[in-house]
Amino acid sequence: MAQAQxxxxxxxxxxSGVGRRGREREPGLGALERAEVRKTPGFYRRSWTRFRQNxxxxxALVVLGLIGLFVLxxxxxxxxxxxxxxxxxxxxxxxxxxxxxxxxxxxxxxxxDILTRLAYGGRVSLMxxxxxxxxxxxxxxxxxxxxGYFGGWVDSLLMRLVDVLLAIPGLALLILxxxxxxxxxxxxxxxxxxxxxxGIARIIRGEVLxxxxxxxxxxxxxxxxxxxxxxxxxLLPNVMPLLVIYAAIAIPVLIVDEAALSYLGVGVQxxxxxxxxxxxxxxxxxxxxxxxxxxxxxxxxxTSLALYLVGNGVRDAFDPRLGD
Amino acid sequence: MLxxxxxxxxxxxxxxxxxxxxxxxxxNLIPGSPVTQLRANPKFRPEDAARLERQLGLDxxxxxxxxxxxxxxxxxxxxxxxxxxxxxxxxxxxVLPNTLLLTMTSLVLALVVAVPLxxxxxxxxxxxxxxxxxxxxxxxxxMPTFYLxxxxxxxxxxxxxxxxxxxxxxxxxxxxxNGGGFVDRAQHLVLPALSLAMIQIGGWSAYIRSQMLESxxxxxxxxxxxxxxxxxxxxxxxxxxxxxxxxxxxxxxxLPGLFGxxxxxxxxxxxxxxxxxxxxxxxxxxxxxxxxxxLLFAALTMVSNLIADVMYGILDPRVRLD
Numbered sequence: 001m002a003q004a005q006x007x008x009x010x011x012x013x014x015x016s017g018v019g020r021r022g023r024e025r026e027p028g029l030g031a032l033e034r035a036e037v038r039k040t041p042g043f044y045r046r047s048w049t050r051f052r053q054n055x056x057x058x059x060a061l062v063v064l065g066l067i068g069l070f071v072l073x074x075x076x077x078x079x080x081x082x083x084x085x086x087x088x089x090x091x092x093x094x095x096x097x098x099x100x101x102x103x104x105x106x107x108x109x110x111x112x113d114i115l116t117r118l119a120y121g122g123r124v125s126l127m128x129x130x131x132x133x134x135x136x137x138x139x140x141x142x143x144x145x146x147x148g149y150f151g152g153w154v155d156s157l158l159m160r161l162v163d164v165l166l167a168i169p170g171l172a173l174l175i176l177x178x179x180x181x182x183x184x185x186x187x188x189x190x191x192x193x194x195x196x197x198x199g200i201a202r203i204i205r206g207e208v209l210x211x212x213x214x215x216x217x218x219x220x221x222x223x224x225x226x227x228x229x230x231x232x233x234x235l236l237p238n239v240m241p242l243l244v245i246y247a248a249i250a251i252p253v254l255i256v257d258e259a260a261l262s263y264l265g266v267g268v269q270x271x272x273x274x275x276x277x278x279x280x281x282x283x284x285x286x287x288x289x290x291x292x293x294x295x296x297x298x299x300x301x302x303t304s305l306a307l308y309l310v311g312n313g314v315r316d317a318f319d320p321r322l323g324d
Numbered sequence: 325m326l327x328x329x330x331x332x333x334x335x336x337x338x339x340x341x342x343x344x345x346x347x348x349x350x351x352n353l354i355p356g357s358p359v360t361q362l363r364a365n366p367k368f369r370p371e372d373a374a375r376l377e378r379q380l381g382l383d384x385x386x387x388x389x390x391x392x393x394x395x396x397x398x399x400x401x402x403x404x405x406x407x408x409x410x411x412x413x414x415x416x417x418x419v420l421p422n423t424l425l426l427t428m429t430s431l432v433l434a435l436v437v438a439v440p441l442x443x444x445x446x447x448x449x450x451x452x453x454x455x456x457x458x459x460x461x462x463x464x465x466x467m468p469t470f471y472l473x474x475x476x477x478x479x480x481x482x483x484x485x486x487x488x489x490x491x492x493x494x495x496x497x498x499x500x501x502n503g504g505g506f507v508d509r510a511q512h513l514v515l516p517a518l519s520l521a522m523i524q525i526g527g528w529s530a531y532i533r534s535q536m537l538e539s540x541x542x543x544x545x546x547x548x549x550x551x552x553x554x555x556x557x558x559x560x561x562x563x564x565x566x567x568x569x570x571x572x573x574x575x576x577x578x579l580p581g582l583f584g585x586x587x588x589x590x591x592x593x594x595x596x597x598x599x600x601x602x603x604x605x606x607x608x609x610x611x612x613x614x615x616x617x618x619l620l621f622a623a624l625t626m627v628s629n630l631i632a633d634v635m636y637g638i639l640d641p642r643v644r645l646d
Binding site for chain 2: 164301307
């Protein structure tokens with residue numbers, strides 16, 4: 001379904017791309033002179049130009065920037081804005097409502113300041129999402145490259161493993177591993193990656209299967225370039241756009257996965273805050289204090305929505321089929 | 325067709341073997357066992373632990389136990405729960421219908437909303453309705469399942485009651501006081517099914533819209549219009565028929581996600597289904613039960629993929645399955 005949304009949004013991107021190109025053309029210069037004057041912008045620069053035309057994605061990027069500032073400034077917020085540390089319990093001030101007694105967003109069931117915890121929790125949640133995305137790309141991309149390039153039994157073995165992993169609903173597998181293992185935040189990121197890599201591995205493998213037969217790859221092989229160098233210097237740059245697109249789609253999913261696990265109590269463990277475990281802890285007060293649930297949930301949602309919109313923009317901008 | 329189905333079913337066997345092996349390895353390679361948790365109890369003596377481990381067969385190396393487990397599976401025996409000795413198969417058969425009721429209701433609900441929404445958005449391409457529908461799709465797509473479910477609970481169960489409006493129940497499948505009649509059951513189903521459905525609606529309606537747009541631009545649609553057919557006929561008889569084909573695959577591929585979503589939804593709504601059973605079993609380190617539910621989830625995933633492919637073959641004569 002994500003593909004579908006991309007393709008029709010992509011149509012919009014293409015149209016506006018054409019308009020812009022038309023405007024940029026300077027009249028009065030011959031084709032030859034133009035070629036001297038203007039350097040052709042590279043793929044990534046052209047993608048960025050396309051991305052900038054997507055106002056919704058750009059707005060989402062700004063929102064993400066603000067969230068980034070909020071979580072990176074967690075220390076400053078704790079020190080100058082709220083005056084609480086994220087683990088400070090004030091058992092006398094349990095479940096204070098918003099904007100009371102110096103708790104700007106209220107306090108939680110242990111009397112901890114929610115705003116401070118949101119900033120620190122966001123740091124944890126975002127760190128996990130980004131780290132697990134990188135790890136997913138690293139494992140998945142690596143497996144895809146190796147399987148696609150070497151083929152044969154290596155390919156069969158790796159792809160059967162992919163099939164097996166894809167046959168188990170990801171969340172069930174995640175719950176299984178995290179419940180038994182109880183990882184810390186970094187461990188959690190790698191577990192998320194360990195479950196999410198098969199999707200991208202399959203995509204990259206398919207692409208590499210066709211790329212390795214291209215003339216430049218064959219030529220490199222003929223002159224005796226070692227396989228590792230062919231993979232990293234010739235094939236990797238060509239699958240990079242796919243990796244970037246996949247990363248953009250994967251991050252919001254991973255943010256939500258982490259939140260879901262932490263919500264169920266098997267992700268990030270208290271007292272380390274994460275948006276998911278703040279939400280999970282607050283559900284016991286759902287009846288009397290629904291705001292304690294709504295606030296961290298809103299952070300998760302806004303972040304995942306912004307990441308998703310940026311991801312859509314990136315995909316449209318990077319779609320290799322579009323060109324310009 | 326039959327040969328194709330049989331071959332696909334046979335291909336599932338090695339895949340399921342892989343799934344069970346992987347799961348078994350994961351469970352057993354992580355330190356600790358169902359007995360470990362009992363050790364917290366001061367009355368629990370080390371001899372008891374050893375005896376229990378022997379009884380459960382946990383004193384043997386795990387590859388040996390895996391082969392054992394497989395042997396039993398081949399004879400159709402999933403073993404008994406390590407927690408309370410209830411037969412795993414019985415327990416699964418007991419809760420599976422509840423999960424199917426929940427997932428299938430939300431599937432139907434999602435389709436009933438998403439299909440007209442997507443078709444109408446495509447017909448009204450680039451009007452306010454189309455934009456509103458697209459925006460809704462995006463907004464819904466990024467929504468975490470559990471957050472949506474909790475928001476629905478807050479609004480329809482808690483706030484509605486506060487405001488004196490008819491509110492919906494949120495726990496379990498039946499209300500002990502109301503005796504579990506049809507109305508009672510249906511009321512309990514509304515919120516969990518709605519939560520699960522709303523997540524799908526965004527993606528599906530966007531997909532249908534883009535398929536419809538593509539379909540509406542085809543020559544045969546132009547021909548149909550040129551013949552002077554009514555808009556309704558052109559849209560539903562010509563364009564929509566083609567647009568719905570890939571939907572079959574999409575729905576089939578969404579089923580694993582739906583079961584995954586059920587894991588969380590069942591947990592929130594105390595819905596006695598597979599998801600709740602799985603989470604409970606994992607928490608108790610009930611290895612046999614976990615193996616059973618994972619096997620079933622994997623089988624459901626594979627079967628739904630197969631059904632999607634077969635349906636596609638039946639609906640589209642251009643596709644040949646062999």
